[in-house]
Amino acid sequence: MGHVPLSWYLILSAVLFGCGIAGFVYRKSVITVFMSIELMLNAVNLSFVAFSYQLHRVDGHIYSFFVMVVAAAEAAVGLAIILTIFKNRGTLQIDEVDSMKL
Amino acid sequence: MDTILFIICAITAVGCAFNLVLQKHPISSALSLIGVMASLAVLYLLLGAEFIAMAQMIVYGGAVMVLFIFVIMLLNAGTEKTSGKSWFAQIAGFPLLSAFVALLAFLIRVVLPPLRPVEFGSWVGGTAEAIGMLLFTKYLLPFEVTSVLILIAIVGAVVLAQKEID
Numbered sequence: 724m725g726h727v728p729l730s731w732y733l734i735l736s737a738v739l740f741g742c743g744i745a746g747f748v749y750r751k752s753v754i755t756v757f758m759s760i761e762l763m764l765n766a767v768n769l770s771f772v773a774f775s776y777q778l779h780r781v782d783g784h785i786y787s788f789f790v791m792v793v794a795a796a797e798a799a800v801g802l803a804i805i806l807t808i809f810k811n812r813g814t815l816q817i818d819e820v821d822s823m824k825l
Numbered sequence: 826m827d828t829i830l831f832i833i834c835a836i837t838a839v840g841c842a843f844n845l846v847l848q849k850h851p852i853s854s855a856l857s858l859i860g861v862m863a864s865l866a867v868l869y870l871l872l873g874a875e876f877i878a879m880a881q882m883i884v885y886g887g888a889v890m891v892l893f894i895f896v897i898m899l900l901n902a903g904t905e906k907t908s909g910k911s912w913f914a915q916i917a918g919f920p921l922l923s924a925f926v927a928l929l930a931f932l933i934r935v936v937l938p939p940l941r942p943v944e945f946g947s948w949v950g951g952t953a954e955a956i957g958m959l960l961f962t963k964y965l966l967p968f969e970v971t972s973v974l975i976l977i978a979i980v981g982a983v984v985l986a987q988k989e990i991d
Contacts, residue, residue: 726942727831730933732868735835737929739861741922742842746854749918752905754851754897758858761889762842765865768877776872776948777940781959784877784951788960791884792971796978798889802896803985809900816906 732773739766753805753815757798764794827945831871834864849904851897855890862886872943874951 743766746759768787775783805815812820841860848854862885869878960968 726944727827727871729940729943730937731831731835732872732943733933733937734930735838735868737926737933738839739842740929741926742839742846744925745918745922746846748914749846750905751907752851752902754893754900754902755845755854755905758845758851758854758893761885762845762858762861765862765885768881769865769868772869772872772874772877772951775874775951776943779948779950781950781955784874784956785959785964787874787877788880788956789967789971791880792975795884795889796975798892799978799982800985802892803982805896806900807985807988815900815902 729773729777733770736766736770736773739763739769751816751818753808753817756817757801757805761794761798764790827871827943830867830945831943834867834871837861837864838868851902851905852894855893855897858893859886859890862890869951871945872951873946873949875949876951876953876956 740763743759743763746762747756750756750759768790771783771787771790775781775787808820809815814820838861841857841864844857845854845861848857862881866878866881866886869881
């Protein structure tokens with residue numbers, strides 16, 4: 724009753740990562756693409772913590788803590804870039820920002 | 826009890842993740858992402874990672890998502906326009922993605938050595954004390970490098986946000 728196999732956690736992490744990939748490829752709004760990246764980082768964090776439980780060591784928690792810190796820094800810079808794009812182009816659709824397209 | 830809690834949180838997380846991909850409005854996607862993060866925090870608690878669960882709620886669910894919603898509100902981001910997607914993506918996208926996830930699940934079940942069953946409370950290693958000990962001894966250099974990284978990110982964000990490019 725009280726036992727959950729650890730592989731369920733890893734499979735949940737894989738499913739969330741797949742959802743992140745789908746959002747990253749499928750969506751057209753810059754902000755939603757960025758949120759899909761955050762979802763993928765969260766999925767990887769879950770598998771770090773799960774493997775940390777398997778090995779009974781805290782190192783995995785530290786890695787996932789660093790991933791969180793880097794994700795926060797990335798969110799700050801990325802949202803500043805989105806603000807700049809919007810100021811210059813007036814759009815948030817990715818396929819309308821195509822000045823490097825031949 | 827553990828199983829029930831795991832299943833509730835897993836279904837919430839996967840449902841919110843699907844909702845994030847399927848919703849058209851960015852604010853709905855942001856709220857679904859908050860749902861994913863909250864249910865992941867409960868799963869971290871079940872895995873004995875108290876500190877990471879709290880950091881998840883405070884840093885991700887609090888700071889990062891507030892930043893996202895702030896930008897969505899500031900830019901007045903509306904419903905995204907559907908533009909023509911390629912026929913290949915429409916036909917092959919979902920099967921390829923399911924094949925990828927199924928392959929990962931198969932590898933997890935077959936290749937990995939026998940994994941421990943998770944029982945709440947059987948291992949509580951992720952206390953703030955243990956993490957602090959490791960963070961300030963073994964991982965001291967990465968910790969300091971991270972502080973430099975955050976400093977660079979702050980300066981970069983300020984410079985990018987106030988720059989006038991014409």
